[in-house]
Amino acid sequence: AQTVTQSQPEMSVQEAETVTLSCTYDTSESDYYLFWYKQPPSRQMILVIRQEAYKQQNATENRFSVNFQKAAKSFSLKISDSQLGDAAMYFCAFHNAGGTSYGKLTFGQGTILTVHP
């Protein structure tokens, strides 16, 4: 079974600064997908970024980028130029690419990000 671990229960950052959220996972599969979801106080789950394990290039979406280290099974999220609206709980999630996964996402415990003005 896959497990996802977010070792930072809480992080904080000053507005306009950069912060990195950590995620490690454990799997015996070679083909899979990784996601970061954001959950603001409104509790809506919003996709931030996604990475396919077969791609060596790290995914980027505007101010959000990942550092995907497949051998180390590490998938960190970097938020540049942090904004007040980035304050939320961030979840790392894993999806096995195999046909029997049926869309099952396995989530980490979450990291609460506070952004200070």
Next chain:
Amino acid sequence: DTAVSQTPKYLVTQMGNDKSIKCEQNLGHDTMYWYKQDSKKFLKIMFSYNNKELIINETVPNRFSPKSPDKAHLNLHINSLELGDSAVYFCASSPNSREADTQYFGPGTRLTVL
């Protein structure tokens, strides 16, 4: 237009009651899911349906019964509610279950059992 909607958003009820949560998606997706987020914010999948067929059932107590009347709707019925059922329940959908498509989540239903 809301892509994935859930009703109600809040539900407060007494132990032992039976309640339902409804979910609808207008994205034309084939696959829908129910997740439970507990008081520690941990999210775990409960069920998944693909084209009205159950494909994931994650050892959820049989007091929980999902029903999919069509591929745009996935409802969750809970019998004999217990205190431990208090949580936020999220519905989600994705284009299909065969690939790791992005899942789109509803706004969640906060269930409080007294």
